[in-house]
Amino acid sequence: MKNRNFYLWLGIALGALGILFPHFLPKFQLRMVTEIVIVALLAMTWKMMLNEAGLFSFGHAVYFGLGAYASVLGWLHIKGLSLMSGIFLGGVVAGLIGFILSVFLVRMSGTYYALLTLAFNQLIWAIVWKWRDVTGGDDGLGRFPKPDLLGISMRDPANYYYLSVAIVAICLLFCWYFTKTPLGSVMKSIKSNEERTRFIGFNVGASKIIFLTMLAFFAGVSGALYAQFQEFIGTSSIDLVMSTHVIFMAFIGGVGHFWGPLLGSGIYVYLSEYLSQYTDRWELIFGIVVVILVLLAPQGILGISKKRK
Amino acid sequence: METFVIQFIHGLVYGMLLFLVASGLTLVFGMMSVLNIAHVSFYMLGAYLSYTMFKVMGNFWLALVICPIIVAFLGILMERFILRRVHAAGHVQEFVITFGILFALNEAIKWIWGSENLSVPGPSALSGSLMIMGNIYPDYRLFILFFSLFILVFLAFILMKTRLGITVRAMVSDRDMASALGTNTPFVFMLVMGIGCWLAGLAGVIAAPFLGISSGMGLDFLTDCFIVTVTGGLGSLWGAVVASFLIGQLSSFGILFMPRFAIVFGFLLMAVVLVIKPSGLFGEKA
Numbered sequence: 281m282k283n284r285n286f287y288l289w290l291g292i293a294l295g296a297l298g299i300l301f302p303h304f305l306p307k308f309q310l311r312m313v314t315e316i317v318i319v320a321l322l323a324m325t326w327k328m329m330l331n332e333a334g335l336f337s338f339g340h341a342v343y344f345g346l347g348a349y350a351s352v353l354g355w356l357h358i359k360g361l362s363l364m365s366g367i368f369l370g371g372v373v374a375g376l377i378g379f380i381l382s383v384f385l386v387r388m389s390g391t392y393y394a395l396l397t398l399a400f401n402q403l404i405w406a407i408v409w410k411w412r413d414v415t416g417g418d419d420g421l422g423r424f425p426k427p428d429l430l431g432i433s434m435r436d437p438a439n440y441y442y443l444s445v446a447i448v449a450i451c452l453l454f455c456w457y458f459t460k461t462p463l464g465s466v467m468k469s470i471k472s473n474e475e476r477t478r479f480i481g482f483n484v485g486a487s488k489i490i491f492l493t494m495l496a497f498f499a500g501v502s503g504a505l506y507a508q509f510q511e512f513i514g515t516s517s518i519d520l521v522m523s524t525h526v527i528f529m530a531f532i533g534g535v536g537h538f539w540g541p542l543l544g545s546g547i548y549v550y551l552s553e554y555l556s557q558y559t560d561r562w563e564l565i566f567g568i569v570v571v572i573l574v575l576l577a578p579q580g581i582l583g584i585s586k587k588r589k
Numbered sequence: 590m591e592t593f594v595i596q597f598i599h600g601l602v603y604g605m606l607l608f609l610v611a612s613g614l615t616l617v618f619g620m621m622s623v624l625n626i627a628h629v630s631f632y633m634l635g636a637y638l639s640y641t642m643f644k645v646m647g648n649f650w651l652a653l654v655i656c657p658i659i660v661a662f663l664g665i666l667m668e669r670f671i672l673r674r675v676h677a678a679g680h681v682q683e684f685v686i687t688f689g690i691l692f693a694l695n696e697a698i699k700w701i702w703g704s705e706n707l708s709v710p711g712p713s714a715l716s717g718s719l720m721i722m723g724n725i726y727p728d729y730r731l732f733i734l735f736f737s738l739f740i741l742v743f744l745a746f747i748l749m750k751t752r753l754g755i756t757v758r759a760m761v762s763d764r765d766m767a768s769a770l771g772t773n774t775p776f777v778f779m780l781v782m783g784i785g786c787w788l789a790g791l792a793g794v795i796a797a798p799f800l801g802i803s804s805g806m807g808l809d810f811l812t813d814c815f816i817v818t819v820t821g822g823l824g825s826l827w828g829a830v831v832a833s834f835l836i837g838q839l840s841s842f843g844i845l846f847m848p849r850f851a852i853v854f855g856f857l858l859m860a861v862v863l864v865i866k867p868s869g870l871f872g873e874k875a
Contacts, residue, residue: 287720330681336681336684384860384863386862386869387864387867389681389862390680391622391624391823392819392823392863392867392868393617394624394684395624395815395819395863396819396860396863399813399816399819399856399859399863400856400860401862402812402856403853403856403857403860406853406856407853410853424862464701507693520812524688527685527688528685530689531685535681561696561699561700563692563693563695564692564693564696564697564700565691566692566693567688567689567690567691567693567694567695568689568691568693570685570686570688570689570692571671571686571689571690571693573689574675574682574685574686574689575671575674575675575686576677578675578678578682579678
């Protein structure tokens with residue numbers, strides 16, 4: 281019970297801190313915290329794919345990038361599209377693509393699943409990159425409208441921070457709730473033994489498709505939020521490097537823990553930001569950090585504390 | 590007609606180069622079930638090392654012998670001190686750690702050699718060209734073709750006829766049983782990793798005068814190389830041969846007919862093959 285109280289107070293303290301952030305943090309820091317919150321949602325969807333279903337996605341940038349592009353194209357071309365509808369549109373398009381891809385993906389597992397997601401990632405990246413008329417190719421898309429929400433200007437970073445936190449919190453709550461539903465349990469049993477799950481009478485393929493579509497939707501929402509946050513969207517949001525960053529984020533924090541991706545994306549964003557200020561070689565240091573981390577703590581940072589218990 | 594023949598040979602050359610890199614990757618995967626993403630970094634390292642070696646020694650053939658051995662040695666170190674330690678943690682961890690190595694190695698290479706494009710002249714004995722159906726074709730590219738073919742035969746010979754090859758094949762089909770029967774499996778792992786990296790380094794050296802050396806050469810090759818390995822079936826040498834041939838021709842003729850979408854064809858082929866046969870053309874286990 282004592283443990284539970286502790287976590288409750290920790291949660292309340294973090295929540296209060298989160299609400300107060302914009303009042304005492306400098307603008308630069310606030311931007312980073314906003315970025316952390318947004319990419320944490322993406323890392324969470326990746327982690328859930330691995331942790332709840334045992335699927336290692338190597339092309340997570342597809343959902344993120346398509347969500348971003350879809351929402352931006354919506355804001356650019358549909359007159360009067362509101363902020364929330366744009367974000368929703370991003371999620372829906374990503375979910376739709378996630379549904380189409382998952383029809384092919386559900387037959388795979390392990391390395392083959394990872395590599396087919398890689399293939400789809402590259403395929404869609406190549407299309408986005410080459411389809412200049414719509415996506416702007418290398419130049420990306422910028423200067424799209426940033427609609428107000430209920431009369432509140434989203435140009436204020438503090439307001440946008442609150443909006444991101446609210447949306448991400450709702451999505452995370454849904455993710456957490458999902459693990460408690462019967463479908464969540466089916467996913468867990470597929471992870472531990474797919475054949476037996478099928479034998480008991482569950483429809484493995486359909487369960488996986490629903491699950492992947494849901495996660496693709498959330499990844500798309502994260503992409504749409506990110507597009508409005510950066511006020512620009514380019515091919516770097518959909519390429520392979522983005523996919524690997526997601527994996528790192530989820531991995532640093534600890535894949536076996538619900539809050540791992542949040543911690544991981546926090547560390548990742550801060551590390552990349554500060555390292556790139558001090559040295560041009562931050563990717564070298566980052567690569568070494570990842571190697572050492574996996575060597576010393578194969579279950580991520582949160583995995584260390586679990587082992588000690 | 591002449592254009593077709595030239596494009597065909599061109600595709601053949603590129604395909605064989607792909608095969609050299611992909612064969613190492615697929616060998617290592619067949620043994621350890623680990624996809625070593627850092628493999629292309631070793632290819633890159635081979636090319637950069639050959640540049641330095643050429644500067645110092647001024648001899649291409651010497652670089653061709655020495656550089657792959659250095660690369661192989663580094664690969665063995667990586668297996669011994671990094672990969673072996675995470676092996677118990679599971680495939681996902683191994684996969685992620687090779688990512689970290691890729692990042693670190695690529696940046697280290699950029700740091701040491703700079704990010705400008707470098708070029709290495711081919712051997713002077715092969716600087717001439719040949720007439721093929723009224724077209725001039727450089728000797729060096731034909732050398733790549735025949736040299737890779739020679740390596741292919743050499744690999745097939747080792748795998749099929751020697752004691753080491755038998756051990757490797759036994760370990761691919763059942764690692765625990767091979768270990769129980771007295772094979773020193775950790776040692777064979779190290780050896781195979783060394784051979785795989787040696788192949789990557791070799792490909793890097795012979796690719797350097799042909800494709801040039803740049804900091805993006807590893808990642809450019811990564812995608813094609815993965816397409817080959819996966820389309821052919823992970824762990825299958827013959828699959829790698831056939832898939833390299835296909836991808837080489839696809840990219841060669843793709844550029845001729847639809848230059849804008851040439852890069853898409855490879856992925857399309859891979860996606861189609863995987864959807865129809867999830868284990869790849871020649872893969873056994875899905």
